[in-house]
Amino acid sequence: MLHSSSTYAFSDSAEFAAASRAKVGSGYVYSRWANPTVDAFEAAVAGLEGSNGAEAFSSGMGAISSIMLALCSSGDRVVAAKQLYGNTYSLLSERLPRYGITTNWFDLVDHAGIRSALPGAKLLYCETISNPRVQVPDLAKLAELAGEQGLPLVVDNTFASPILCRPLEHGASVVVHSATKFLGGHHDLLGGVVCADAEILEAVAAVGRDFGPSLAPFNAWLALRGIATLPLRVERSCDSALRIAGALEDHEEVDAVYYPALASDPSNALADRLLGGRGGGTLGFDVAGGRDRAAAFQDSLRLITPASSLGGTHSLIVHAASATHTQLSADELRSAGISEGFCRLSVGLEDPDDLLDDLTAALENP
Ligand SMILES: Cc1ncc(COP(=O)(O)O)c(C=O)c1O
Known part of the structure; x- marks a missing residue:
């Protein structure tokens, strides 16, 4: 069902005050924080990826940049496979360095190079099937390397979709999608979604609430239509x-x-x-x-x-x-x-x- 409301009414000011203090988790207050149609989309993707929860964004790039801003601060470093979607590459190589977040790049088969760069980094990033050359990384190996340092492996699962691969089952900690692609499936919406455990998800959601790249309810509704097929x-x-x-x-x-x-x-x-x-x-x-x-x-x-x-x-x-x-x-x-x-x-x-x-x-x- 499509709930297009941006805001929600309360029966009295005490209820309004309590819900506003909680922001999420005690009913709906304001759709940048939470919306029933967006929640339904998040639950569907979490079910598909086998995660406890999901957080939706206005685009794949909104989701990816929110992960970076949630897990990294100025002075932090990311390790990434260099076979990535162009805007993810420019986010990491041009945009984030302006905010003090840098990236070490490796070929996705260079496991020795990746292992040597991981100590002191904040996360390891790759795509299940890389854009555009459709190369497949050894996810279990990358998860093992990240795990040795207690770091999350973040996997963009856009090209594979959860029908072909569920990266959490191979040791990834965070899965991200451009829902614009297979999840939506009809070239008629922009969307993104992140799947992770509750702690990471809350950090990612907090970035979303403050920076504001929320998924529009109508796009969530379209994406749910897409997921059905x-x-x-x-x-x-x-x-x-x-x-x-x-x-x-x-x-x-x-x-x-x-x-x-x-x-x-x-x-x-x-x-x-x-x-x-x-x-x-x-x-x-x-x-x-x-x-x-x-x-x-x-x-x-x-x-x-x-x-x-x-x-x-x-x-x-x-x-x-x-x-x-x-x-x-x-x-x-x-x-x-x-x-x-x-x-x-x-x-x-x-x-x-x-x-x-x-x-x-x-x-x-x-
Ligand atoms: C693998 C991959 N990740 C992320 C994105 C970005 O998604 P969006 O265009 O929804 O921001 C794209 C877009 O083509 C992509 O191919």
Whole structure:
């Protein structure tokens, strides 16, 4: 049910005063603190991730920055896998240093480097399936390394969704989602959510109350609608993505395909362990011929839409060098493992034959 109220009435001033002192936990006072529809969304995600509770935010970045501000203060340090979503990368590498919070970066397979940087840090951060190159970290190993120092492993589970992976079961302490993606699932809302134990969650919620990136009740209601079909959508996207990844692997206009469920992919063994052998709804591939050829390929698509975002009903494609990573030089792209022809495809719910026809026609007649 959608409760769109921003505020709540009380029968007398004593009740109002008591609820205001408590702010949360004794009824509803003001929707930046708590709202019944947002609470229902939080309970649904907590159930999916197997956590005791969840706290919702206005976007994935609202959730991620609230975690950072809750767990770190000026002078503190984060250790992060360098394979991250672009705005998470800029939050950690540009924004937070202005507030005295710095980050040590490591390749997600560099366990020795990560172990050496953890003493004295505040948290370890990674994504279950990294954006955009869809690499899978060894979550249990990273949780073990963080645990040796008594630190939380924070995992962005956006790409996998709790249908493929529940990071808390692999030792993570905090799970975060951009609910804009698979949880919402229809490209019609922005949202974020954090799952953790009560102590961390209260610290994260307090940041949310003071900074104010609360999830709008209508977006929580839309996200609940999305969650109702989450398993079906994830299953369909995974099936179609695997089929497309396999076909592109054999296509002469494609230099390389990145998809964890492919036997040839370096993340394949980890996908077996962490994702039940599934690869998620997103794949990457290098169009042969580089930047111009990839841009022309993208322009020739008729069914698949060039657009940011992923995890929704419709298939979306991003040519990294000309869209999401324009600020990087050719060298910087290379060192981030992103070729000039790299495209990220989020596979939606369309007929996979239609998607393959569209991709093949655009590859062959860009
Ligand atoms: C893995 C990942 N985490 C976080 C975000 C940020 O989410 P939002 O756009 O909802 O702020 C994104 C957005 O694309 C993402 O892909």
